[in-house]
Amino acid sequence: MNNTATPGKAKLVLHDVSFYYGDQPAVRQINLRIYANEILAIFGPAMSGKSTLLRILNRLSDLAEEGRLEGEVLLDGKNIHDPDVSVIQLRTRVGIVFAVPVPLPLSIQENVTYGPLLGRGRSKGELDELVERSLRAAALWDEVKDRLSESATALSGGQQQRLCLARVLALEPEVILLDEPCSGLDPISTLKVEKALLALKESHSIVIVPHNVQQASRIGDKAAFLLMGELVEYGVAEQIFTRPKDPRTDDYITGRFG
Ligand SMILES: Nc1ncnc2c1ncn2[C@@H]1O[C@H](COP(=O)(O)OP(=O)(O)OP(=O)(O)O)[C@@H](O)[C@H]1O
Ligand SMILES: [Mg+2]
Numbered sequence: 001m002n003n004t005a006t007p008g009k010a011k012l013v014l015h016d017v018s019f020y021y022g023d024q025p026a027v028r029q030i031n032l033r034i035y036a037n038e039i040l041a042i043f044g045p046a047m048s049g050k051s052t053l054l055r056i057l058n059r060l061s062d063l064a065e066e067g068r069l070e071g072e073v074l075l076d077g078k079n080i081h082d083p084d085v086s087v088i089q090l091r092t093r094v095g096i097v098f099a100v101p102v103p104l105p106l107s108i109q110e111n112v113t114y115g116p117l118l119g120r121g122r123s124k125g126e127l128d129e130l131v132e133r134s135l136r137a138a139a140l141w142d143e144v145k146d147r148l149s150e151s152a153t154a155l156s157g158g159q160q161q162r163l164c165l166a167r168v169l170a171l172e173p174e175v176i177l178l179d180e181p182c183s184g185l186d187p188i189s190t191l192k193v194e195k196a197l198l199a200l201k202e203s204h205s206i207v208i209v210p211h212n213v214q215q216a217s218r219i220g221d222k223a224a225f226l227l228m229g230e231l232v233e234y235g236v237a238e239q240i241f242t243r244p245k246d247p248r249t250d251d252y253i254t255g256r257f258g
Contacts, residue, residue, distance in 0.1 A: 011036045011175060011205040012057060012094075017071035019052050019061060026052040028229045029071070034175070039197060039206040041220030041237060043213060045252070048226040050209045054177045057207065058094035059087055075175075095168035099180040101160035103152035103167075108135075108144050111152045111163055112170045130170055138166035139196040158189025165196065175205045183211040194219050213253050217241040225249045 012034040019027045027049035034040055034057075042050050055061040056073060059080060073080045080090055092115075103111050112131045116122060122130070131148065135141040140162040144155070152163055161181055168176060178197075182190040197206055197219060210216040216223055220237035225246070233240060233249045244250045 009036070010034060011076065013072075013074040013077075014056075015072040015074070017053075017056060017069070017073060019049075019056055019070075020068045021064060022066045026229055027056070027226070030231045032224060032231065032234060034205055034207060035222075036205050037201055037203070038221035039201050039208060039219050040222045040224060041208055041210050041216035042224045042226060043210055043216045044226035044232075047228075049229040050226055051179050052229075053226065054096070054179050054207060054209060057175070057177055058091045058096055060091075060096065062087070092171045093173055094175040094177065095171055095173035096177040096179065097161075097165050097168055097181050099183045101157065101164040103155070103160050103163055105151070105153060107149045108152045108155070108163065109148040112166050115167060115171045134166040134170040135163075137169050137196065137200060138162040139192045139199075140166055156189070158185045158192065161185060161189065161193060162196065165193070169200075173204065175207065176200065178206070178208040180209050180211045182215065190215070213241070225252065227252070 010033040014030050014032040017027065017030045018025055030053065042053060044050055052061060056069065061067055061069065069081070075090070075093065078085070104114055106114065109131055112134050113127050116127070116130060132141060132145075135144060140159060143159060152160065155163060161184075165181070182193055185193065194215070197208070200206060201221075208219070210219070217237060222235065223237040223240040224234040225232045225240065225248075227248055233244060233246045240249060241253055244253060
């Protein structure tokens with residue numbers, strides 16, 4: 001996998017980032033640094049702006065009608081909205097996995113090679129190697145290696161989600177965004193996805209919106225608590241989940257919220 005992430009230096013930096021749908025702010029003046037080789041868990045109640053914040057990071061937010069961004073997002077020090085930035089290349093470097101896995105109606109193998117084939121030509125040997133590497137990194141290889149040419153739609157939900165992760169990994173991203181990737185999965189599939197993410201952080205920056213506080217505390221190195229678009233608290237996950245500084249974070253993680 002591509003490993004251009006430099007430990008110690010922020011991979012992504014958000015400066016005073018706000019995002020509006022029409023005149024409604026969904027996230028407000030967020031300042032955040034996202035580092036290489038760690039998992040940042042962005043958590044908070046419904047409609048607090050978690051998905052919006054994630055989608056800003058690879059400019060999927062550009063697609064929102066009447067959407068408007070203020071502030072700056074820097075990837076390796078470069079503003080992702082600079083006119084010379086290719087959005088396609090940005091979305092290759094910063095890949096995203098959604099809550100509901102939607103495999104293409106193709107074989108398992110073709111789901112993984114679909115993206116890379118759109119780019120430069122690769123030999124069959126290179127593609128086979130990429131498929132194996134991506135499926136291994138998504139903790140799916142052992143379950144599918146004997147049926148790569150079978151339809152991806154026949155896989156279980158948990159397998160489909162790991163296939164969608166493999167599809168993103170095949171593009172060799174530097175940052176992986178995941179928006180509640182385990183929300184529809186049983187606990188065993190959830191653990192498989194989490195195990196894959198823990199291995200992937202050795203070579204990537206990972207930003208996840210977990211499906212609950214437990215998942216955030218299990219896999220987050222850092223955590224960010226969002227409330228009504230505001231970043232209430234950000235820091236080392238272990239501290240946030242055991243000794244939060246802000247009473248609103250405390251209320252939320254102890255279930256007193258609302
Ligand atoms: N495409 C859109 N057009 C208009 N408003 C939107 C759009 N997407 C999100 N919003 C609004 O922005 C706010 C934040 O939504 P967002 O989806 O980012 O929250 P979230 O924290 O991910 O919520 P959830 O936990 O329900 O997924 C909400 O008030 C939502 O209604
Ligand atoms: Mg969301």
